[in-house]
Amino acid sequence: RWPIGKPHEVSGENFRLGTYVKLRLLGEDKNFFEGELAAMDGEIVRLEGLFSVNIASSDISRLNGAGGEWVKVTPETAALVKRSLAIAALTDGAFDPAIGRIVRLWGIGTPGARVPKPAEIRAALRSKGYKEVTVRENGGECYIKTPPGLWLDLGAIAKGHVADILKERLAADGVKRAVIDLGGNLDLVGDSPEGRPWRLGLQHPHKPRGEYFGVVEVSDRSVVTSGPYERFFEQDGVCYHHIFDPATGYPAKSDFDSVSIIDRDSALADALCTALFVMGRVKAEKFLEKNGGLAAVFVLASEDKVLVTPEARKIFRLTDKNFTVDT
Numbered sequence: 001r002w003p004i005g006k007p008h009e010v011s012g013e014n015f016r017l018g019t020y021v022k023l024r025l026l027g028e029d030k031n032f033f034e035g036e037l038a039a040m041d042g043e044i045v046r047l048e049g050l051f052s053v054n055i056a057s058s059d060i061s062r063l064n065g066a067g068g069e070w071v072k073v074t075p076e077t078a079a080l081v082k083r084s085l086a087i088a089a090l091t092d093g094a095f096d097p098a099i100g101r102i103v104r105l106w107g108i109g110t111p112g113a114r115v116p117k118p119a120e121i122r123a124a125l126r127s128k129g130y131k132e133v134t135v136r137e138n139g140g141e142c143y144i145k146t147p148p149g150l151w152l153d154l155g156a157i158a159k160g161h162v163a164d165i166l167k168e169r170l171a172a173d174g175v176k177r178a179v180i181d182l183g184g185n186l187d188l189v190g191d192s193p194e195g196r197p198w199r200l201g202l203q204h205p206h207k208p209r210g211e212y213f214g215v216v217e218v219s220d221r222s223v224v225t226s227g228p229y230e231r232f233f234e235q236d237g238v239c240y241h242h243i244f245d246p247a248t249g250y251p252a253k254s255d256f257d258s259v260s261i262i263d264r265d266s267a268l269a270d271a272l273c274t275a276l277f278v279m280g281r282v283k284a285e286k287f288l289e290k291n292g293g294l295a296a297v298f299v300l301a302s303e304d305k306v307l308v309t310p311e312a313r314k315i316f317r318l319t320d321k322n323f324t325v326d327t
């Protein structure tokens with residue numbers, strides 16, 4: 001497959017989007033790749049500057065501070081918010097981008113993390129959530145309106161969406177093989193340098209980073225995992241993690257220790273991982289029945305069992321001998 005020796009690989013790592021972003025481009029054109037890599041990083045920085053709640057000048061921060069007025073945003077932000085609202089509706093609010101105040105209140109992953117008082121949680125919860133957000137497009141100009149006190153947070157979909165944008169760029173520029181790793185949100189472009197599918201481990205939820213419970217073999221797919229082990233703090237022996245149940249404002253009590261989704265659409269995979277985690281087993285199984293065709297792997301909490309959807313069975317192999325596949 002590689003007529004002149006080993007393929008070139010150009011890679012880079014930067015702290016972006018609150019995580020370590022690693023990009024690898026593989027192929028012949030090393031000089032072109034160097035520039036492409038820098039351009040991709042610039043694009044990530046630009047998009048983070050639109051979507052992040054941690055950057056005061058971002059579209060989302062400006063919206064959250066707007067107190068109910070229409071706010072002009074970039075078309076990129078309008079597109080991602082629209083997509084988020086659609087997935088929120090699809091998941092009946094298990095994924096809800098209007099979770100911003102709850103996320104801020106708990107501060108999980110920040111030095112100020114704490115268990116809020118029930119009254120604080122009630123005050124930060126929006127009964128209608130995402131349904132109160134409106135996006136309007138007018139002759140190419142985009143506007144969003146949220147009620148005062150409702151804050152958006154795109155943390156459960158932004159990495160996937162950024163990966164999708166980077167993939168489009170690579171396709172347009174003729175890059176056929178690449179790995180986009182946005183802190184565990186993985187995108188495998190093309191096939192591996194051996195001309196086979198990429199082999200990728202799925203993070204073991206109870207073991208150190210880099211230890212896997214199974215592998216998937218895929219080409220041209222995004223592999224996204226959500227789990228409470230990613231970000232949490234402990235108080236009085238209780239573990240509080242960063243995936244919230246929008247119905248309660250507390251970290252979701254899930255039947256799962258992790259949810260992995262394998263799909264072409266990275267934004268969808270990212271948002272649905274979060275949503276299926278929040279739903280738990282009964283609701284997740286109903287969701288998958290209704291929206292068939294999704295490749296997903298679940299690790300059940302407190303049981304050493306793994307659930308694998310029919311679409312995922314062809315590409316997933318269990319490697320941890322302490323786990324069994326539930327049928």
Ligand code: ADP
Pocket residue numbers: 094095096097099103153154155156157159226227230242243244245246270271273274278
């Ligand atoms: P990770 O941040 O590890 O990629 P997720 O994709 O599951 O994990 O996203 C979790 C983040 O999304 C949280 O840190 C928070 O910003 C936000 N979030 C938490 N719960 C929800 C929810 N139910 N719906 C939408 N966003 C959420």
Ligand code: MG
Pocket residue numbers: 155156157226269270271272273274
């Ligand atoms: Mg997610």
Ligand code: MG
Pocket residue numbers: 155156157159160185270
């Ligand atoms: Mg995510």
